Amino acid sequence: MAAHPDTKIDCSKVYVKKSSFSNEQTGDFDGAFAFVPFQKGDLVEKGVMRRLPDGFDGNTCPYIFTWSEERPNKIWGMGSGCSPFFNTDREGKANTHMVRYYDEDRFEIFATRDIEKDEELTHTYVSLKWRTCFADINEIVHKDDP
Numbered sequence: 001m002a003a004h005p006d007t008k009i010d011c012s013k014v015y016v017k018k019s020s021f022s023n024e025q026t027g028d029f030d031g032a033f034a035f036v037p038f039q040k041g042d043l044v045e046k047g048v049m050r051r052l053p054d055g056f057d058g059n060t061c062p063y064i065f066t067w068s069e070e071r072p073n074k075i076w077g078m079g080s081g082c083s084p085f086f087n088t089d090r091e092g093k094a095n096t097h098m099v100r101y102y103d104e105d106r107f108e109i110f111a112t113r114d115i116e117k118d119e120e121l122t123h124t125y126v127s128l129k130w131r132t133c134f135a136d137i138n139e140i141v142h143k144d145d146p
């Protein structure tokens, strides 16, 4: 079924299930997957961001988004739809990219290459290299770096 033309949130082409990154060491966790094939440049999901209260420290919570370009970042956001479930991969390997419209508190996620149906979706977290709660996955994602 097509999404309503006025909707601000459309995650109808994405679904969430156990991540392909899960293994015996990590235990089970979830990830976002392609419900349909995408071509490079296609819109994968769009949605809205809700700002968290002043003083919230996103360094301790991996499920929320960096919502400014100021560093150190002080504004954090809660993303709609399947967006909180996208796992991460390194720059150049992630198959989607999130475009952030800070002034409008909304986002769009685009395919960075052709993506097969049922492939796990990833984007490179903008805070991957500096956010305290991502220290472990930053090492995992960049483990093959020279």
Ligand SMILES: C[S@@+](CC[C@H](N)C(=O)[O-])C[C@H]1O[C@@H](n2cnc3c(N)ncnc32)[C@H](O)[C@@H]1O
Pocket (backbone or CB within 6 Å): 019, 021, 026, 029, 030, 031, 062, 063, 064, 084, 085, 086, 087, 088, 089, 133, 134, 137, 140, 141
């Ligand atoms: C924004 S959440 C993604 C959704 C989360 N996997 C879940 O089940 O709710 C970020 C967390 O997912 C996990 N994660 C993300 N990318 C990963 C990766 N490439 N390898 C292992 N774990 C990853 C880490 O636990 C990270 O703190």
